[in-house]
Amino acid sequence: MEEKELRRYSRIVVDGDEQAPSRAMLRAVGFSEQDFKRPQIGIASTWSMVTPCNMHIGELAQVAAAAANEAGGKGVIFNTISISDGISMGTPGMRYSLVSREIIADSIEAVTGAEGFDGIVAIGGCDKNMPACVMAMARLNRPAIFVYGGTIKPGAKHRDIVSVFEAVGAKSAGKITAGELLEVEQTAIPGPGACGGMYTANTMASAIEALGMSLANSSAQEAISEQKREDCRRAGKAVVDLIRKDIKPLDILTREAFENAIAVVIALGGSTNAVLHLLAIAREADVALSLDDFTRIGEKTPLLADLRPSGKYLMSELIEIGGIQPLMKRMLDRGLLHGHCLTVTGKTLAENLAEVADYPPDQDIVRSFETPIKADSHLAILYGNLAPEGAVAKITGKEGLRFEGEARVFRSEEEALKAILDGSIKAGHVVVIQYEGPKGAPGMREMLSPTGAIMGKGLGADVALITDGRFSGGSHGFVVGHVSPEAAVGGPIALLEDGDRLTIDAESREINVALSEAELQRRREAWRRPVSPVQRGVLAKYRAEVSSASEGAVTIPERWDPEPCQNAPLADRTQDT
Secondary structure, three states: OOHHHHOOOHHHHHOOHHHHHHHHHHHHOOOOOHHHHOOEEEEEEOOOOOOOOOOOHHHHHHHHHHHHHHOOOEEEEEEOOOOOHHHHOOOHHHHHHHHHHHHHHHHHHHHHHHHOOOEEEEEEOOOOHHHHHHHHHHHHOOOEEEEEOOEOOOEHHHEOHHHHHHHHHHHHOOOOOHHHHHHHHHHOOOOOOEOOOOOHHHHHHHHHHHHOOOOOOOOOOEOOOHHHHHHHHHHHHHHHHHHHHOOOHHHHOOHHHHHHHHHHHHHHOOOOHHHHHHHHHHHHOOOOOOHHHHHHHHOOOOEOEOEOOOOOEOHHHHHHOOOOHHHHHHHHHOOOOOOOOEOOOOOEHHHHHOOOOOOOOOOOOEOOOOOOOEOOOOEEEEEEOOEEEEEEEEOOOOOOOEEEEEEEEEOOHHHHHHHHHOOOOOOOEEEEEOOOOOOOOOOOOEOHHHHHHHHHOOOOOOOEEEEOOEOOOOOOOEEEEEEEOOHHHOOHHHHOOOOOEEEEEOOOOEEEEOOOHHHHHHHHHHOOOOOOOOOOOHHHHHHHHOOOHHHOOOOOOOOOOOOOOOOOOHHHHOOOO
């Protein structure tokens, strides 16, 4: 490829006399004369001191930029935001978490589009900035690689962040003292890195690697390790190679690639958030993906990894035996993955996995296909008179496969948590949390605080929880989220009252309330949407634009294809981003 073609976008910004002002400003930030002839690589860093998940990423961005420079490009580091789910959990601030996914994707698109970067390396380390990076890559469709910032090391006594949430419930139940709770709090988070189980960050890192948008093992390296630094070096060099080969995200993000990602998430026992995020990435890539694809793939894909939250092991222990690559090799050999899918290595998935060794024979973290934890998916897509558009349950089978109980209805997470902690919730209850959906919160908060409290109180097998909100990857128990349509648009979940009998059946994939259609209609006619205190700002903008959770809670507008004015200049009628 000619030098000019390598700089498909940056040459518009830096070539010619008319761009002398642009070059003048770039000289001030470190460009040499030769740098103007190199393809520019935007290094999207999610560094901040907001959360341990991202506190080390600034250094990783420097490593990736240096490697891009060595490979013949010119790395340009820029930042975007990150919001900590773990810190904002259980507070009104959690409403901004899912909203931040859209803000981050928008910001990466805006900077890349404005500055004319020819390629992108994006480094993400927390739940929402990871899918956001890939959403932006799909929109821009320029050569790009995602790098996972890496998982945290285990805390003392094998603890992690979920240990703290569950300790809150244990103290409420009188199982531990205030001093013991403090000791858990002080020792669970030892340093940088994303939450340590197969929670949302590690789930999405694995999904993105399975999609083909990360280099091998990027999902399975600790945040503070030479392996992670080497991952950044390889990414910085590899993106320049992608530019030379003209391999772009939409060459990689095919329907079969998404099917690979879904299968890997299921085998690992991943977060329900993967459903939301993979649907959103697919929308950005113009790939037809729906909730029913998770059911179809889940029917033939077993749950194999004994990882937290419902399992025993942490991501660091999976790393010690080889990460997800041996699992993917097993799945490929079993016919559960599409080996022909292209990846950011420039090779197919099958080519990448050809020389991968199997796990050590004495490990028990990843089960064999003959002895799975569950023979099919733990992610159950449910429909019924409570969720006509679908809901997402996370049921490993350890909690049972069917739950019938009496509704206890709450209009917010805070109300529900108070009832759980004060002992009002008893065995046989189904906790119903309304108005926490994409529009209702607005922002679709995660419910780790109430689910953690239920588990900490020892009620995990005796109490179910349903919501139009969503769950942290750390949530486990008999839980159902993403109930659609949500309460804020008059969905059936808004019509529930204390004492209603609810049935959740993971085998028949149904979620129903024992009410006649006539009674539901009577309640529907009497229903009035509560007034929201949110009337302006980013949350109000999000509420106005966001789609149903069943569609990924995206803010993608409908296509706008007006008849162009025939007399308008060409530049006014076309756009090349």
